[in-house]
Amino acid sequence: MKHAEALVEVWRGDLLESVHAGHAVVCDSTGAIVEAWGDPDKIIYPRSSAKMIQGLPLMDSGAADAAGLGTEHLALACASHEGAPEHTERVERWLSDMGMTDADLRCGPEFPRDEETGHAMIRAHGQPCQWHNNCSGKHSGFLTLTRHLRAGPEYVEIDHPVQQAALEAFEDVTGMTSPCYGIDGCAAPNFATSVHGLARAMARFAAAGQGGGVRDASMARLRDAMIAHPSLVAGEGRACTELMQALGGRGALKTGAEGVFVGILPQQGLGLALKIADGATRASECALAAILVRLGVLDPTHPAAIKRINPPIPNRRGMTTGEIRPAAALA
């Protein structure tokens, strides 16, 4: 087992104040590693970076088409959104189109991450609904499949057909048996895999759409929905959204809690996955952007790239005191 490798540095003045180590893999659609840092075999939870995998049974089963879902629905099914009106209004309509309400969700309520929405809620002395939960699109997809399968309402239980279908898809596209699962922040099972397994899955999403059958078509449609609707996948100002916009259609990107990030690069036929060992998002965003620059798909002078690769650390008078930057291994 290899140790985690230093990937991101936090500087203040002339001193390296903090450092983030991690594991990262870039691989092609044969599963061959193109480049790796740390331990490719490190077992991790992908957390929300696996949402496009968890959405595969919704597509494969025909449930999405039977329900008439469009690309906006599919992007939301793969999203960790910030609970802005563009997200919650679509989820609310999706549920009502199925004759369902917020009460059918099993993700739990979450205070919206979108500042304007959050402030409005505080001013109204309001409380968040389950559709404000960043995972409410994924859960609406779970509900769509549940209805299609005429299965029971507790769709987040591990033995529910929806989760068993998610596990089958997960093990198929990662190319390995999942050693265990944990319960995610949204109450759904989150299946573990290796960093390499997660990168393999992303490479398969990258190569999908060449006429390889039902699952292949499902992968291409989810990937393309993410690329078509970057702001639905996260929201204004978020790394996934801004970096996908900067890629200009050349890739789909997805963050996961505890320092995970994945990338799907169809033109290169590459997939990438990374995990910051300590779980820090500031580091996963920096490492992801640095690897995209390294692969030649992200312009390092784009504001969205600079914001993640070399963000200045301001003090409360607005003066720059230091910066976050990729470690030598990613430079």
Place this chain on the structure above:
Amino acid sequence: MKHAEALVEVWRGDLLESVHAGHAVVCDSTGAIVEAWGDPDKIIYPRSSAKMIQGLPLMDSGAADAAGLGTEHLALACASHEGAPEHTERVERWLSDMGMTDADLRCGPEFPRDEETGHAMIRAHGQPCQWHNNCSGKHSGFLTLTRHLRAGPEYVEIDHPVQQAALEAFEDVTGMTSPCYGIDGCAAPNFATSVHGLARAMARFAAAGQGGGVRDASMARLRDAMIAHPSLVAGEGRACTELMQALGGRGALKTGAEGVFVGILPQQGLGLALKIADGATRASECALAAILVRLGVLDPTHPAAIKRINPPIPNRRGMTTGEIRPAAALA
């Protein structure tokens, strides 16, 4: 140079999801290391954990007594407070007693961390003042010393007499030359030292008050002010406040940004300092509490201890999905 050592683990289900490594030193008032983890010689910024050191010139100079400061002022001078009324009203009065206003501060405005205060500000469409800044007590101390010295208003400049006095005190109590400084979030210089140096300083605070001259008396007074007013040092629900309350007068504790924590234990004559390498506060709080239990000063069954040492990780339906816990080295 030794590597950082795994100190805190983040578990989800049966998988170690994230891990935090760091450096920690417990030493006695002779500077001898009682116990250490990682690299005692690691150079770090103490950040806000050095506030009781930065407050020494205020005491040594006679400025605090000339201004009639009481123990509440001294606790605030050592505080990273959450901007609740108990903090800001005292700082406002402190400034007005000197004939000064918010505009004399140089810390910059910060949105209050106290939720009730923050929500009230959002509802009123208000903006934070500089006295809401968690460092406004330290800065009021700087202003008190500035006035006493009849020095210029830009008291956060490195060559200002207030900062040069802070540097002299810092090098004295850490027992070493500071290799460099950075600019802190509040715009004041933050002098670097080793983890051992910071622990040495805390051990000297622990032993102070035996009649050893002006500085010794200053150290005892600042330490005792922190112990007397735990809620002024941070605020309701905060680690410093709750853990000091749990210690019941047996110690002073102070957090610093980027994963730093220090402890002053007068009854044991011990000082401790720790730095989480990746800068995570969830880990510095856990490691600090675990070391306090190990040293026999914190009851591991106290709710404030459990909240830091073994906090459950809930999902958004309130179910426990995992926990944060000390690594084997601290268990």
